[in-house]
Amino acid sequence: xxxxxxxxxxxxxxxTSLSAAPVRIGSKQFTESVILGEIARLAARQADIPVTHxxxxxxxxxxxxxxEHGDIDAYPEYTGTLTHELLKNVPPDADxxxxxxxxxxxxxxxxxxxxxxxxxAIGMSEDRASQLGIARISDLxxxxxxxxxxSNEFMDxxxxxxxxxxxxxxxxxxxxxxxxxxxxxALASHVIDAIDLYSTxxxxxxxxxRVLEDDKHYFPHYxxxxxxxxxxxxxxxxxxxxxxxxxxxxxxxxxxxxxxxVKLHGEKETAVAANFxxxxxxxxxxxxxxxxxxxxxxxxxxxxISLIAAVLLAVPLGxxxxxxxxxxxxxxxxxxxxxxxxxxxxxxxxxPFFGIGTWPAIAALFLYSLLPIVRNTYAGLVGIPPDxxxxxxxxxxxxxxxxxxxxLPMAMRSIxxxxxxxxxxxxxxxxxxxxxxxxxxxxxxxTGIRLDDIxxxxxxxxxxxxxxxxxxGVFEGVERWLTPRGMRIEARD
Amino acid sequence: MPNPSNGSPEAFELDHVSKRYDGVMAVDEVSLNFPAGSTxxxxxxxxxxxxxxxxxxxxxxxPDQGQVKVDGRPLENGxxxxxxxxxxxxxxxxxxxxxxxxxxxxxxLPHHLGWSxxxxxxxxxxxxxxxxxxxxxxxxxxxxLSGGQRQRVALMRGLMLNPDALLLDEPLGALDPxxxxxxxxxxxxxxxxxxxxxxxxxxxxxxxAWFADRIVLMRHGKVVQDxxxxxxxxxxxxxxVTQFVEAQRTLRESSP
Numbered sequence: 001x002x003x004x005x006x007x008x009x010x011x012x013x014x015x016t017s018l019s020a021a022p023v024r025i026g027s028k029q030f031t032e033s034v035i036l037g038e039i040a041r042l043a044a045r046q047a048d049i050p051v052t053h054x055x056x057x058x059x060x061x062x063x064x065x066x067x068e069h070g071d072i073d074a075y076p077e078y079t080g081t082l083t084h085e086l087l088k089n090v091p092p093d094a095d096x097x098x099x100x101x102x103x104x105x106x107x108x109x110x111x112x113x114x115x116x117x118x119x120x121a122i123g124m125s126e127d128r129a130s131q132l133g134i135a136r137i138s139d140l141x142x143x144x145x146x147x148x149x150x151s152n153e154f155m156d157x158x159x160x161x162x163x164x165x166x167x168x169x170x171x172x173x174x175x176x177x178x179x180x181x182x183x184x185x186a187l188a189s190h191v192i193d194a195i196d197l198y199s200t201x202x203x204x205x206x207x208x209x210r211v212l213e214d215d216k217h218y219f220p221h222y223x224x225x226x227x228x229x230x231x232x233x234x235x236x237x238x239x240x241x242x243x244x245x246x247x248x249x250x251x252x253x254x255x256x257x258x259x260x261x262v263k264l265h266g267e268k269e270t271a272v273a274a275n276f277x278x279x280x281x282x283x284x285x286x287x288x289x290x291x292x293x294x295x296x297x298x299x300x301x302x303x304x305i306s307l308i309a310a311v312l313l314a315v316p317l318g319x320x321x322x323x324x325x326x327x328x329x330x331x332x333x334x335x336x337x338x339x340x341x342x343x344x345x346x347x348x349x350x351x352p353f354f355g356i357g358t359w360p361a362i363a364a365l366f367l368y369s370l371l372p373i374v375r376n377t378y379a380g381l382v383g384i385p386p387d388x389x390x391x392x393x394x395x396x397x398x399x400x401x402x403x404x405x406x407x408l409p410m411a412m413r414s415i416x417x418x419x420x421x422x423x424x425x426x427x428x429x430x431x432x433x434x435x436x437x438x439x440x441x442x443x444x445x446x447t448g449i450r451l452d453d454i455x456x457x458x459x460x461x462x463x464x465x466x467x468x469x470x471x472x473g474v475f476e477g478v479e480r481w482l483t484p485r486g487m488r489i490e491a492r493d
Numbered sequence: 494m495p496n497p498s499n500g501s502p503e504a505f506e507l508d509h510v511s512k513r514y515d516g517v518m519a520v521d522e523v524s525l526n527f528p529a530g531s532t533x534x535x536x537x538x539x540x541x542x543x544x545x546x547x548x549x550x551x552x553x554x555x556p557d558q559g560q561v562k563v564d565g566r567p568l569e570n571g572x573x574x575x576x577x578x579x580x581x582x583x584x585x586x587x588x589x590x591x592x593x594x595x596x597x598x599x600x601x602l603p604h605h606l607g608w609s610x611x612x613x614x615x616x617x618x619x620x621x622x623x624x625x626x627x628x629x630x631x632x633x634x635x636x637x638l639s640g641g642q643r644q645r646v647a648l649m650r651g652l653m654l655n656p657d658a659l660l661l662d663e664p665l666g667a668l669d670p671x672x673x674x675x676x677x678x679x680x681x682x683x684x685x686x687x688x689x690x691x692x693x694x695x696x697x698x699x700x701x702a703w704f705a706d707r708i709v710l711m712r713h714g715k716v717v718q719d720x721x722x723x724x725x726x727x728x729x730x731x732x733x734v735t736q737f738v739e740a741q742r743t744l745r746e747s748s749p
Contacts, residue, residue: 388591406601486591
């Protein structure tokens with residue numbers, strides 16, 4: 001029995017490290033990264049190497065930590081991100097050999113440049129820029145009323161907005177964070193005046209943007225490379241050969257063209273990557289119904305496992321809280337603090353413990369479910385009239401029997417309401433699981449936001465809303481079924 | 494008719510017992526004896542400490558000072574479960590659990606002690622006859638019962654294990670006068686029939702005199718007078734006794 005439990009625990013805790021078979025490529029949540037991931041996957045497949053590609057795993061921190069922990073084997077990255085974000089103690093203009101030496105002690109390898117430099121730049125609409133006479137970033141200092149909309153990552157990173165503002169002494173106060181995919185639209189509809197962009201963005205010609213000259217050479221080089229685990233040198237040398245052969249093959253023009261095909265012409269990343277390599281694309285067999293079914297199963301798995309685990313822990317915690325006032329304060333405060341952690345951060349926090357994929361998402365949802373259930377269990381129990389509690393004691397029933405036969409049944413309605421709240425919140429929050437590779441209804445939403453494809457967003461959002469309503473309905477039935485009949489009728493006098 | 498009692502009736506004793514709530518003396522140095530098989534009425538205005546006194550006897554509260562003795566032995570934590578099973582306790586609203594039917598309420602403790610379904614049902618029917626509970630009421634939930642029925646079921650719950658003592662805390666306090674009158678007759682009849690140690694708390698002196706020869710009058714946590722109604726009338730220990738007796742206009746001629 002103990003061995004079974006140990007094995008079960010192990011399979012829960014180490015979901016990925018047990019299966020060594022295929023090489024796992026990851027990509028960030030933007031089109032270029034997904035295309036590069038697909039190019040690597042298709043090139044490896046061409047060489048008969050078993051390989052999987054976990055697309056759109058959120059931002060740099062998720063990919064980097066997944067690589068460090070061995071949850072993925074390789075992902076496309078940029079040298080500027082390494083020098084400014086990921087590595088301490090390297091000069092900002094470090095070249096690739098320097099980076100290679102700095103990465104080696106971490107067990108991470110780096111390819112040579114894939115052939116293009118995708119650096120940050122600041123862009124304005126051509127009309128507005130010429131009207132104000134702005135051609136260089138330093139010209140922006142003369143126009144303090146301009147409104148900036150920057151991607152959230154650019155807002156935060158040291159080589160992003162904070163450093164840029166300092167270098168150019170920019171006075172603008174109206175600066176807000178936006179999703180990168182939405183910022184072009186915001187610019188086109190004149191809600192903002194300037195945005196950050198990548199030099200390979202497909203939208204630059206499409207939206208008639210002027211890329212401002214970085215006259216003080218603030219932005220570092222962002223040579224595209226692949227990072228990989230050095231363990232691959234032993235485990236999958238053939239894959240490394242494939243990866244290294246990609247070096248120098250993709251120039252800025254080719255990358256911008258591929259980005260445009262996906263973002264502006266609605267082609268699939270796989271097709272674009274296959275076309276670039278001159279190999280046949282995968283057969284894209286899954287129709288809407290089977291996609292929906294798979295995502296529903298993934299989503300239900302996230303919600304149900306986390307919810308069941310939460311009930312098993314939170315109900316006892318609620319019972320303890322009701323028993324001891326002091327312990328109750330501690331438990332309630334702790335689960336309250338958990339609730340205040342922003343959802344995406346919570347998902348990312350789980351990666352060091354659970355890797356990427358389903359389990360960190362379940363762990364995050366589990367933690368979110370605790371508070372409503374603990375609080376409602378507590379409220380249900382302390383809400384029992386004292387004379388009834390005392391009547392049970394006066395009968396001569398032991399504590400445990402009183403709890404099971406009298407107190408919990410009387411608190412059942414409140415407990416179930418807490419579980420229902422947790423379940424409905426979970427259905428919504430679980431959509432974020434897609435950012436750490438958990439799949440579910442969040443997957444089309446994430447892709448849809450990236451590609452600015454409303455249809456795709458709805459493909460995830462509508463089923464999620466329907467599921468939330470269903471959960472609500474099911475729980476109302478369960479409530480009626482589990483609430484003792486005597487608790488539902490009003491007293492006669 | 495009810496089974497003969499398992500053991501001898503319970504004797505309770507309070508020895509200089511004090512109990513304080515938030516600095517207020519609820520019970521103040523009370524010493525009282527409740528001999529086995531006796532019936533006693535505890536009386537006083539609300540807040541006089543009479544309910545607390547009952548709860549001390551069951552180990553639902555523990556004294557700050559002094560000692561509670563049951564059958565001559567001090568009451569300890571290890572004894573309370575066993576003691577409570579030998580004592581029936583009935584409170585003002587009955588204290589029935591709303592999520593269980595009347596029968597479910599009766600069955601709770603016997604079921605835990607391993608009684609068969611049959612035995613529980615038989616005992617319930619026996620007690621229904623004793624308390625004049627109408628047929629079919631046992632299947633209903635407390636919210637579907639009248640006040641009088643609720644008190645009858647509560648009394649039955651207290652009597653299920655055929656206890657040696659009955660402690661009743663304002664058992665008729667929430668009932669209308671007619672039902673109350675009817676139940677007073679029945680309760681007195683039941684007390685006489687069962688021969689148990691009975692302590693009944695009430696604030697109505699007529700009811701107290703109807704149930705018991707011995708009346709203990711309490712005020713501010715202290716015993717003011719302990720005796721028969723006659724003694725309280727003729728030889729009041731202090732003016733408050735007369736005041737309390739006179740204030741009750743419903744005193745019946747039939748009472749001793």
